[in-house]
Amino acid sequence: MALVLNSEAQLVRDSALEFFADKSPILMLRKLRDSRDADGFSRPLWREMADLGWTGFLVPEAHGGSEFGMVGLGQVLEAAGRTLAATPLLSTALIAASAIDLAGSEAQKQKYFPGLVSGDAIFALALEEGAHHNPNRIATTAKRDGDGFVLDGAKRFVIDGHVANQLIVVARTSGGQTDRNGITLFMVPADAAGVAITRSAMIDSRNAARVTLAGVRVGADAVLGRIDGGADPLEAVLDRARAGLAAEMLGSSSEAFERTVQYLKDRKQFGVAIGSFQALKHRAAQMFCEVEVTRSAVTAALAALDENANDASLLASLAKAKASDTAYLTGNEGVQMHGGIGMTDEHEIGFFMKRARVAQAMFGDGAFHRDRYAALTGY
């Protein structure tokens, strides 16, 4: 497992940093927010990302992708995190591509990958049902009906739900609400009869939605993977999502931290730069350490996932926990160290703190992953 980027990944990193800095600065997110943009992201820009090949990083070559892998996609997500870019990278290029690749049939791959790779189709994972991430508590039901299924339930915190063409719904085909067996993944068109999608306006001004499924009828070909056997591929997809999101959070934390250090140098009080005060210096130095340590955990998780290493799940939880704690720190300290200006909407530092809270909660916060790390280690 390499913790230093090879030259190919470095190239992707450099071009992604340039891309987002040029084309999707934070100003872009502010415009989408203030204009109450119906999509909440830029479709032309998404097309450009697809043209750069980013949508195909986790897609097999036979289906038009490059199989470049998680380390590569992580570089793109980190760069997107630096400018808080609103994109379907996580929902579509990472989660849907992984779910279809890991669990899908050849027919499903042929059906979905072309639109995914071209950027025409947006996908959303409809998983969460409670206020906290809990992939093992699934009450949404899928009951057999002829040779198909009927789905009923309510999903929340569905990333990119209101712009998705396809939902990947996690539903229960058997067992009790907390049983690991009995979970099945379904491909459900967003416009299927009985699907109602309501956009959620969250603090980070990014895309999420509530999805209700009322008597939604799908065919047998909608099942992604094995009936009752969805928990394992879901876990694998979630580990990738956790590491990828951790990469995005690393980018946001790095940027918030660097902006804060710059502010400490620029802002003068009592006739001197406030960065000369030891009370602030030490906290800045501690943030530096946390960002560096987080970078190591994130890089290790991405590499381990590409290699299917035995400790990939452990590292994904380590990365998400560290990224969550570090984003909390850099967001809060960013606002505090900016003082009054940090409280204004006009200044951008507050955007980082708001995104941090949403990203922390997504796919398990620090406490969730400390618990999972303990369980995986055997205590």
Added chain:
Amino acid sequence: MAVVDNFRAETRVWLEANCPASMRTPMPTDEGSSGGLRAEYKNPETKIWLDRMSAKGWTTPTWPAEYGGGGLGKDEAMVLEEEMRAIGCRSPLSGMGISMLGPVLLEYGTEAQRVEHLPAIIKGEIRWCQGYSEPGAGSDLAGLQTRAVLQGDHYLVNGHKIWTSNAHLSDKIFCLVRTDPAAKKHEGISFLLIDMAWEGVRARPITLISGYSVFCETFLENVRVPAGNLVGENNKGWTIAKRLLEHERKGIGGIGAPGAPTADKPVYVIAKDAVGEVDGKIADPALRNQISVQLMNTHAFQLTRRRAAEASEAGQPPGPMSAMFKYYATELNKTRYEAVLAAGGDQMLGWEGGEYDPNHLRNTREWLRSKANTIEGGTSEVQLNIIAKRVLGLPD
């Protein structure tokens, strides 16, 4: 690559044949080998391992062969390290000679000084200690007052050093002394090599909160030091002092690294034994969370150390992250022992006596010892100052 592959094969065979069985087990804290004339070996295989390794120069793999070092290139040294790690070899020798003075003599010493001192360091024959801190010069190290006056062919040294680690077990001491009291404080300091057996040198162990006496006060009264024992130039010792501190901090940053002394068993096992378990989980969720925080930070830090090593292997300049190692490793080591203490409950609160498990007693003493980690070699606060200044560029 073929050369390195051959080296790997030879090394593997040699280690297999020469590393004694007990030297392939985790090292208890009281079986470390620091060498010196007064060394005592609780486990005789420690000495055998030291002699075999030093005969090959592998106590200092990258030092030049002409002084008895291993003469290995970076790639070969990495292979040796990997092969040692693969079979769990203990480090054959540690101490300030290897980790601090040697590298400084290689960079700043005269040929005569290298010939005199390096072979003895490599073989573990001479143990060195560090005469840096003084009662009035702790974090403000450059405020040191020990005086050295050049009188013809020798310096006359008078002063009082403190926190000289293991001075009572050491044979020689490298000292920072003031040679020009009129100059600015950083510009009147010199670096001298002094024999602990010389007249006027006296070490007094200090009993610490742990009950251990690893630190001493060292008194220097009219000690005559030959002028040839000056390292570098007169009054230019601060540069050497700082370089040596970098080596020291790198060493301390290795705390908790693979191969470092370990507690008797994983902290979560101690916790399960003490509070019980439910469905395989430590029964106390708060303790379980504390242990996860500790283990995960350690895990992420070990990955950071590896990332730095890989970057260095790849020929990248040492990144800013190396500045954090001393700070982070020592803070982690403290929280590690806090977790052990919390896990063990009152079993870990014993001071001595047969009712306590000896491993627990040792953990408790190590908990107290660990409090020095963030003070010695530059306090955590000094390390944060360094990061703020050198890495972040924050103003004074």
